[in-house]
Amino acid sequence: MDRAELERELERLHAASFGWALGCCGRNHDEAQEVLQTVYVKVLDGKARFDGRSSLKTWLFAVIRRTAQAQRRTRWIRSLALLRMPPPPDPPRNEYERSEETARLVAALRRLARRQREVLELVFYHDMTVEEAGQAMQISVGSARVHYARGKKRLEALLADE
Numbered sequence: 001m002d003r004a005e006l007e008r009e010l011e012r013l014h015a016a017s018f019g020w021a022l023g024c025c026g027r028n029h030d031e032a033q034e035v036l037q038t039v040y041v042k043v044l045d046g047k048a049r050f051d052g053r054s055s056l057k058t059w060l061f062a063v064i065r066r067t068a069q070a071q072r073r074t075r076w077i078r079s080l081a082l083l084r085m086p087p088p089p090d091p092p093r094n095e096y097e098r099s100e101e102t103a104r105l106v107a108a109l110r111r112l113a114r115r116q117r118e119v120l121e122l123v124f125y126h127d128m129t130v131e132e133a134g135q136a137m138q139i140s141v142g143s144a145r146v147h148y149a150r151g152k153k154r155l156e157a158l159l160a161d162e
Helices: 003-012 013-026 029-045 056-082 102-108 114-125 132-139 141-161
Strands: none
Touching: 003 013, 003 029, 013 029, 013 056, 029 056, 056 132, 056 141, 102 114, 102 141, 114 132, 114 141, 132 141
């Protein structure tokens, strides 16, 4: 894939990529923007290379997830080393997230285990199959299926309790 084609594909996937970056960054917009910018630099500079073993979207989402984890780990280490306070709370939510129903769903999703939340977000918000979600998360298909089933069951229970 040449650079121009890669840039077009990244542009086409930008909205979904930002949504996934938000999910990987605990809905922190600034952090998600930073992660996505870092990912784009890695991809366009050739530090992260698409090898065609999966779809471009699946591969890109895996790069986003790994980059978010690395940045979170780096921030954590710096905060320990410098004895800093934790990062400030998330900025106010956008209009979409203000609706009561969406707020309940987001709150319930935050209560799920990280892997359950990630697989559900990839499947429902990013139109991936459970298999593609597993690839993006770098876990086996069987593990992805288990997280998906348990996450749906737990989410249903959390929403029913409210």
